[in-house]
Amino acid sequence: MTNLNGAAAGAMVIALGLAAAACSTPAPGGATALSGSQEPAARLEALVSLDRRVAAVGYRLTTANIELCASRRDVAGWTLHAANQYSDALRPVAEARFGLDGDRPGILAVADDSPAARAGLAAGDLLIRVNGQNLERGDGSGPPSHDGLAANVVRLDLALAEGPVTLDVRRGDTTRTVTLQPTQACSSFFQVDPSDEYNARADGKGVFISSTMAAYAADDDDLAMILGHELAHNVLQHRPPPEPLGDPDEIPATALPRGNHWTQERDADRVGLYLLARAGFDTDRAPGFLRRFGADNWRVRYAQIGHASAEARARALEEANAEIAAKRAAGQPLRP
Template structure:
């Protein structure tokens, strides 16, 4: 699901440290975004959501065998009219056919169950297995609660197997069947904070607009998202309500589980393996860290956060070199990419 609309409308949320929280604020980025015309702002934010959704889904699917929790997923990113503020809501309603709390498809990554079923941006899900979803009354201010409630109904239906959705597009309703697949149970969301940050809370992976835009290609974006996914895989932060099936090869990981002073370095190391396993180029991580250091003044020094010690960008680049060599050797020898 998309991040709450307050992230879009205000572009000024404070960042809360969590295990895996990485990066620093870029104070003027959010203000610059708000100077854009509303239609331009909506386009940029939605495009970023789609880009992140595509890469995050590829990582979640390719690494399901290593994740400690997997669940049946459709791969989509959902949104609703209610989550938008007064300025952007009419634009989002017109563009995507949104109505109240009903879930609208914003992104359906290629080859995801959502895309295979024929879903695309602009589809509005009005019922699942014959059960109407709650449209709700249009709130005076943005609200995420209604979408969350409807998403929970969809998740429950997918957990039982293929789900028949009633979908409205351009005023015409049709039925489609979504056949979920098992994937890592940690969807990604974009936060509009005007910062260079990413984090995980044990339920979701979050990446700021600044950090996502800093990544110049899918390989670099995959490294940032995979670092946070690695925190989840190594169970640096867990949530009791995130339940599902443990990946079949999760037992084979030899890396330390649970929070430790090395958690950030471990997430970098495992993150490169997750990147490579998903078909992205792990070498691009070095280029990203160079650009990150230039963009973020704090990246040149050591940090300490709730996840442990976070090395400087230069220190991270040095630490990644032997990992990249290990991955290359394993690939050349046809060995499993499991550290």
């Protein structure tokens, strides 16, 4: 639905081994994230809650692990959305709830202790101008589309890459000017896709998770396990890395080397667990989460092409947890 400081991009399904893109598997016990029978306001609030959780976890993962990433970017730590991305049913609700206006980026969430938070930005703020240049409103006459928001996000990203930036921000009936000093993070954004499928994927640029999968991972440490696995695919460059904004920098000496294509799922599990540990999440929950999910979803319970069974993956994560514990006890850096 929205993204963290980056424009959405399509991709092949990579894998937590959940479900193929063409599959649709209801959540256990009927606990889907969204329901067509819900009133528009309730559906919007359900999406907003998931977006905020994913954005907060993603910000922690990408800022805590920057030294391991070959590709980095300047970020604000906000989650953006726009009125024109919403369906006809949800658009008026979103406009009233968040003060949205066309394609102009509205702030849906601000990560704790992020540049956006330090600049005094908050959910409900609307970004009008960046460095004195208007952000495009669009006319909103066509079907729902992310394109206008994506174009504005690119402009913001380019400005942040030169940071600090000056922003004209509307809150209610008041417009004010703030200065934001971006920080660096791994060059991956996070996006929730409304869907009743169990799905998570990465494409070298972003991490995508279905609303049903995000809702199933009700604990943030479990959600971090999913997002960390997908982020590890990007960190290990299992897909082409994102195009740099401006001249490409040399790959930092601390970055992890490019991963092996043939062992990418196993490596993403292991490296993803290290990403969680470095960001302060509870890695001990990960094996149990995989076992629970395997019990609820046969596609994960048994080995599939490219993926071990949930039980085999859980045992490998237990071994990785033992590695992490030993390194902590020895005072060694948590480097996979």
